[in-house]
Amino acid sequence: MRTSFAIGVDVGGTRIAAGLIERKGRIVKDLQKLTPHNGPFAVVDAIIEAIEQVAEGVHPSEIAGVGIGLPAQIDFLKQSVEFCTNLPLAGVDVRSLVLSRVRHEVTIDNDGHLAAYGEFRYGSAKGARDFLMLTLGTGVGGGLFIGGEPYRGSRGLGGEIGHMVVQMDGPPCPCGGRGHIESYLGRPAIAAKGREAAAAFSGRAIVEEAGGDPAAVSAEAVIKAALKGDEVARAILLDAGEVLGRALVGLVNVFNPRLIVVGGGVGEACGFLVERAAEVMQAEALAGRRDVRFIQSELGNDSGILGAAALAFDEHDSREGLHR
């Protein structure tokens, strides 16, 4: 049976978003709530509550299923959470816990993969069978789409673009490594650069955006100051863009994508960072690979819930033997 709706949930380190989505990608109802930080079961409860809220008033038979994006390393085949930096979900069987309390099939996936899925099905990458999705937020994630499907690798663990080494003696990364893309581009890294500037006279505009408290400087304060024209803040973000560009040299040389879609809160707010990355990449990538199109995510923050819903529709259809 062709169902009308799917539920997409996008769990972030800060917020959980959920939506009731139609097959064609229209968001019928959506909501956001803060992510609890008092243990794994509180997170799972919040997910279930969000699902129940968006499903309210819809007959269960009309719902194809639930897709959940987590900011974690997911073994997609086993549907298990292998590793999670920002939330205490590693080893927690999120899928079964949710499944036991909602009346729908549940599929979990990495949030970066689902953002790519959303852009592929409903957004900027519609029809692009091969592309690279980059999500710049608290973490740096993304996904590869190859042949119209997310590329997951041998154990479903691929696509962790944020954890490539770009500088062997670089700063420590939240994952335990060193000099990874995320250790330059993640929100904590940008905030740290902002606080460094704040400690000096040059960071005045940044401190102002943080309400006058140098210790409260966040990535958002740096971005806001930059968008208002502060040169110090802008330089911090352009430097980050340069690192991203250098990292993209390798990805472009290895994947030769035609399209790179940039999303995530930082990616969306900082067009100039993305432009710098594109310039730097184009100057260094091997000949013939430089005509990569860079576009901003069309769906913005909704890419996560839309991708999660697309996954739920696809899983439903393949269970039912339906073809898209």
Place this chain on the structure above:
Amino acid sequence: MRTSFAIGVDVGGTRIAAGLIERKGRIVKDLQKLTPHNGPFAVVDAIIEAIEQVAEGVHPSEIAGVGIGLPAQIDFLKQSVEFCTNLPLAGVDVRSLVLSRVRHEVTIDNDGHLAAYGEFRYGSAKGARDFLMLTLGTGVGGGLFIGGEPYRGSRGLGGEIGHMVVQMDGPPCPCGGRGHIESYLGRPAIAAKGREAAAAFSGRAIVEEAGGDPAAVSAEAVIKAALKGDEVARAILLDAGEVLGRALVGLVNVFNPRLIVVGGGVGEACGFLVERAAEVMQAEALAGRRDVRFIQSELGNDSGILGAAALAFDEHDSREGLHR
């Protein structure tokens, strides 16, 4: 018609190898000659001569075609040479030039891709549908195999593993970039480290392997000294292994391969370099991805001609509508 043989040619910066290969991978006849360095047409002539020599005495109808691996960026769909660092072949229509003078179909591809193809069809990676091939030689190349096929990217230009940035302020790379894997692992980089050591008292054993001339120190001299137990030479190669390991962190996090096959002259000679790389990668890759198997190439130098022949068989069979 099912033909019996294909001709595989592997063009390197130093040598051209060619072989007459049976469908099951037996090398019936093979030869090597030095790569001419007096212009593109001399290279093409040498390729044609090699093809004629291995084809001698075989009826053309028994030959499925010719595959040629070039140390170059190949646009596989257009069958054009886009970029070539070590030979003057960029923009030269190698395929048409050879095709006009031999009586067989001709297909060109990147040499790293073909080494992977050879290992997949006849060697260490037989049956492995997803793996990473690394060739450590004068250049650093390789290829990704995804779903039983070489992954070529949107324009057939993917797989250039040697040209990922691992150190943003690292040494210049022959491609014009900076801090790429090849700028640490290619033969010229290893030779340069050897010459540095040779300039100091500590490099005695290395200079000895170079016939006593510090200026003549090559990567081979460093490798030979290391294999005889010289600690200075060994340290140079272990450092290179460490860089390779750090670079593999990113590749493993993004691709999550189950298998990495290491070939190329340097990769084959230096098991301890590869072991160090594996250790370093395993210490830093994200959880769940560390159980990658590292194996040496089974075919050694023959992977190139065997992969080229496998490509020629496959192209023939798809022209004829045959299935493997």
